[in-house]
Amino acid sequence: MKNLFKLFSILIIIITSNSYSLAAEKVEYLKTDWSFKGLLGKFDRASLQRGYQVYTEVCASCHSMKYLSYRNLAEKGGPEFSEAQVKAIAASFEVTDGPNSDGEMFTRPGKLSDKFVMPYDNVKAAQAANGGAYPPDMSVLVKARGGGVDYIYSLLQGYEQAPVDVSLDDGVYYNKYMYGKKIRMAAPLSDGLIEYGDGTNATVEQMSKDVTTFLMWSAEPHLEARHRMGFKAIIYLIILTTLVYFSMKKIWSRVKSEV
Amino acid sequence: MSDHDYRPKSKVGQWFNDRLPLLTLANHLTDYPTPKNLNYWWTFGGILTFCLITQIVTGLTLAMHYIAHADMAFESVEHIMRDVNYGWLIRYIHANGASMFFLAVYIHIFRSLFYGSYKSPREIIWILGIIIYLLMMAAAFMGYVLPWGQMSFWGATVITNLFSAIPLVGEGIVTWLWGGYSVDNPTLTRFFTLHYLIPFLILGLVVLHIWALHVPGNNNPVGIDIKKPSKDTVPFHPYIVIKDGFALLMFMIVFAFFVFYAPNILGHADNYIEANPMVTPAHIVPEWYLLPFYAILRSVPDKLLGVVAMLSAILILAVLPWLDTSKIRSAVFRPLYKQFYWILVADVLILGYVGAMPAEGLYLLIARVATAYYFLHFLVILPILGFKEKTLPVPLSITEPVLGGSPNLASARNKESKIE
Numbered sequence: 070m071k072n073l074f075k076l077f078s079i080l081i082i083i084i085t086s087n088s089y090s091l092a093a094e095k096v097e098y099l100k101t102d103w104s105f106k107g108l109l110g111k112f113d114r115a116s117l118q119r120g121y122q123v124y125t126e127v128c129a130s131c132h133s134m135k136y137l138s139y140r141n142l143a144e145k146g147g148p149e150f151s152e153a154q155v156k157a158i159a160a161s162f163e164v165t166d167g168p169n170s171d172g173e174m175f176t177r178p179g180k181l182s183d184k185f186v187m188p189y190d191n192v193k194a195a196q197a198a199n200g201g202a203y204p205p206d207m208s209v210l211v212k213a214r215g216g217g218v219d220y221i222y223s224l225l226q227g228y229e230q231a232p233v234d235v236s237l238d239d240g241v242y243y244n245k246y247m248y249g250k251k252i253r254m255a256a257p258l259s260d261g262l263i264e265y266g267d268g269t270n271a272t273v274e275q276m277s278k279d280v281t282t283f284l285m286w287s288a289e290p291h292l293e294a295r296h297r298m299g300f301k302a303i304i305y306l307i308i309l310t311t312l313v314y315f316s317m318k319k320i321w322s323r324v325k326s327e328v
Numbered sequence: 329m330s331d332h333d334y335r336p337k338s339k340v341g342q343w344f345n346d347r348l349p350l351l352t353l354a355n356h357l358t359d360y361p362t363p364k365n366l367n368y369w370w371t372f373g374g375i376l377t378f379c380l381i382t383q384i385v386t387g388l389t390l391a392m393h394y395i396a397h398a399d400m401a402f403e404s405v406e407h408i409m410r411d412v413n414y415g416w417l418i419r420y421i422h423a424n425g426a427s428m429f430f431l432a433v434y435i436h437i438f439r440s441l442f443y444g445s446y447k448s449p450r451e452i453i454w455i456l457g458i459i460i461y462l463l464m465m466a467a468a469f470m471g472y473v474l475p476w477g478q479m480s481f482w483g484a485t486v487i488t489n490l491f492s493a494i495p496l497v498g499e500g501i502v503t504w505l506w507g508g509y510s511v512d513n514p515t516l517t518r519f520f521t522l523h524y525l526i527p528f529l530i531l532g533l534v535v536l537h538i539w540a541l542h543v544p545g546n547n548n549p550v551g552i553d554i555k556k557p558s559k560d561t562v563p564f565h566p567y568i569v570i571k572d573g574f575a576l577l578m579f580m581i582v583f584a585f586f587v588f589y590a591p592n593i594l595g596h597a598d599n600y601i602e603a604n605p606m607v608t609p610a611h612i613v614p615e616w617y618l619l620p621f622y623a624i625l626r627s628v629p630d631k632l633l634g635v636v637a638m639l640s641a642i643l644i645l646a647v648l649p650w651l652d653t654s655k656i657r658s659a660v661f662r663p664l665y666k667q668f669y670w671i672l673v674a675d676v677l678i679l680g681y682v683g684a685m686p687a688e689g690l691y692l693l694i695a696r697v698a699t700a701y702y703f704l705h706f707l708v709i710l711p712i713l714g715f716k717e718k719t720l721p722v723p724l725s726i727t728e729p730v731l732g733g734s735p736n737l738a739s740a741r742n743k744e745s746k747i748e
Contacts, residue, residue: 108589136406205601208406212592213600248610288600291409291416298417299588306584310577317570324562325727326364 096246098219099226101278105285108300111293112286117148119265120283123276125158126263128207131199131254133187136208137287140181146293147286155181162186200240202253209288211281218281220246225277228256356542361561362568363548365726369439370546371575372432378576379429380534384527386422394474396520398513401476402602420591426468427594428583430617433461437645442669444657445547451649453540458646460533465618465642467526470519472615477599482612484511484519490625493632510605550726551658560726611686619683620676624702626687627695637699644706651706653714661720665713672705 104113121142124134139159142150150158159179164186167174179186188204189195196203205213214220223246231243237251244252258273265271286292334355336345345351393412395404408415437457440446446454469487473480488505492498507514545556554560562568586594594616598609614622624641628634644651659666679698685691 136403136410141410209600213597215597217597289416295416295420295588295591299584302584302588303581306577306581310574310581313570313574313577317574320566320570324364324567326562 096216096223098216098246099223100219101222103218103282103285105282105292105296107296109296111296112146112282114149115267115269116279116282117286118150119267119269119276120279120281120286121148121150122266123258123263123280124207124283127257127276128280129185129188131188131195131204132207133189133195133204134185134207134287135187136206137185138181139179139183139185141290143181144290147290148283152181159183200253204254207284207287211284212288216246218285221284222277222281224252225258225280226273358563358565359557360542360564361545361557362564363546363554363560363726364562364567365548365550365560366546366568366571367549368575369435369442370548371572372436372439374572375432375576375579376429376436377534378579379425379432380527380530383422383425383429384531386418386425387524387527389418390422391524394520396474396517398476398516398603401474401516405475417587420587424583424586424591424594426471427586427615427617428579429464430468432579433464434617437461438673440547441672442659442666443547443549444551444652444654444659446649447652447657448649449544450541450547453537454649455646456533456537456540458642460530460537462642463526463530463533467523467530468615468617470523470526472599473516473519474523475599476516476603478601478603478607478609479596479599479612481511481603481605482609483614484515486612487614488515490631490635490638493635495632512605547657548726549658549660550723551656551660552722552724552726554726558725613684616680616684619681620679621683623679623683623695624699626683627692627699641699641702644703648706648710652710654717654719655714656719656722661722662713662717663720664717668705668709668713672702675701675705 104111104116124132139155142148142158143152143155159181162179162183163176164179164183165174165176169175189198192203211218211221216223224244227244227246229243229245231237235243235250237243241251241253242255243250258276260272262276263271269275289295334352336342336351341351390408393404393408393415395401405419408419410416412418440454440457469483473484488502488511491505492502494501503509505515506512507518545554548554557563592600596613613619621638621641625634625638628637654662654665656662659669675698678694679702682691682695682698687695
């Protein structure tokens with residue numbers, strides 16, 4: 070039995086280390102304490118709300134978040150704004166709707182059920198406005214990058230003066246965490262760029278952490294429910310396994326053999 | 329088989345059973361005499377049945393919400409993750425379930441290799457198993473294409489392009505497979521159809537696999553033929569049922585850990601980027617369970633020969649019962665084979681590792697050596713070993729070593745428990 074455990078764990082280590090090694094370029098990312106890691110990890114609600122503020126005031130001018138709806142902002146396990154707040158947020162956006170009975174498209178204030186309004190009508194428009202580079206949709210961004218939250222968190226703080234031997238084209242910036250170290254996005258954050266509603270000091274580090282937390286939620290809106298259920302499921306399985314183990318011992322005691 | 333004499337107790341049961349002997353079947357399954365010395369490596373058959381059923385049930389549920397269209401597939405997966413009740417749970421079970429399925433099937437296959445379960449009279453069980461394994465790979469590959477992420481798209485492009493290596497008709501076959509001139513919507517819809525079909529083919533083959541197993545009965549760690557039923561066997565129910573159940577629960581704890589706490593660790597981050605035919609990912613890698621064969625494919629410089637090598641690596645297993653010339657089944661009594669067995673295990677793990685690495689420099693060299701050794705093991709070492717190896721004395725019955733018969737047998741028993 071002990072050997073079985075050993076082999077099992079070796080196999081799992083091999084598998085997981087294999088998938089880690091897929092990220093070929095090894096860079097040491099900046100680390101911070103993420104409240105949502107761990108067996109019962111939860112989002113820091115205030116950080117999520119600040120993160121939304123960073124997203125909407127800074128990122129949203131170029132990056133869409135097309136899989137999210139305004140209603141999500143009020144849902145459990147998310148930023149949990151009050152419904153009135155979210156209605157106000159949604160109403161502050163102009164949404165194109167229609168066609169109406171005259172066959173005309175019209176604009177109206179956003180509703181809870183609307184998807185996040187996109188900064189550009191389509192990919193081509195986004196590229197045209199950004200020198201050919203497409204600002205990726207942010208809905209699942211942290212899951213779409215090898216380093217996950219640590220990568221995004223580091224990238225936002227990774228802007229540096231380019232070393233002398235690196236030449237940069239117009240509209241290209243140096244970022245030590247970016248793949249190839251060259252990025253088409255100018256440093257989006259600077260100290261005091263926004264004024265947090267809750268009075269938190271808006272340093273680059275603080276804003277990076279908040280917006281990355283928000284992006285983690287947007288990619289995994291049911292993370293808290295998943296952790297809660299997982300904890301219960303595994304405890305349940307361990308208890309059941311123990312009971313079945315002793316039943317098995319009892320049953321097998323009738324024959325001369327080992328289990 | 330004693331169950332031919334089985335008669336249900338109730339009148340209704342008798343009436344029914346005379347017309348459709350389902351109760352006889354049920355009686356056969358519960359009474360099925362099983363060697364009592366089976367260790368935990370034998371529990372993976374039950375675990376695999378659980379995996380298959382889990383994949384079918386979660387897959388059916390996902391198919392109710394998934395949209396097989398190049399423009400909507402990615403979005404529909406996000407819809408499942410966000411808005412379908414417990415959609416995230418079902419999808420993560422299905423995605424990680426594939427990995428768990430392969431983890432279990434590899435243990436199952438290597439158990440068979442260690443204890444010689446593929447040898448006479450169990451060749452048909454083994455070949456059915458290899459066909460199931462091939463279908464599993466096809467199903468897993470096509471399933472990975474369905475979310476229509478970057479790795480889906482480019483993985484599909486790479487794998488389907490393998491067929492272009494076939495002389496003369498290759499290009500035509502690839503176009504036919506794609507349903508067009510590149511991987512596109514027609515490819516996605518047919519992959520979805522086949523991904524839906526294959527699990528039911530597997531289910532049918534699993535029935536045959538178990539049927540074929542129930543003719544000679546289970547092999548066992550000692551690898552000898554046993555009388556059934558006898559002192560060496562226990563009825564399947566409750567002995568094996570509870571033991572398989574216990575092992576299954578242990579397996580489910582590992583499974584649950586992945587689903588709830590590391591649901592994306594076995595997948596590739598690029599698959600959360602929607603498929604884009606204009607952008608090729610830096611490294612195109614298959615899922616972990618296909619990596620050893622991917623390494624073999626890339627280790628051959630010629631495209632056609634690479635494909636042939638990769639297919640042979642799997643198909644060679646089908647003729648294994650005839651390549652292994654040893655009369656002794658269990659590696660417990662084959663001191664030399666046992667060492668070569670572990671070298672093979674290491675070889676396959678190394679192939680898996682280099683399969684994930686770029687095919688260049690040292691990695692390529694290692695891949696080539698490991699590929700050569702893989703074939704050497706099956707084509708040269710195994711046939712010769714059967715004639716040359718001096719095997720240990722084999723006990724006459726299971727009860728003997730268990731009850732601590734002769735000193736010779738006791739030592740064999742000790743060796744066996746070390747492997748457990």
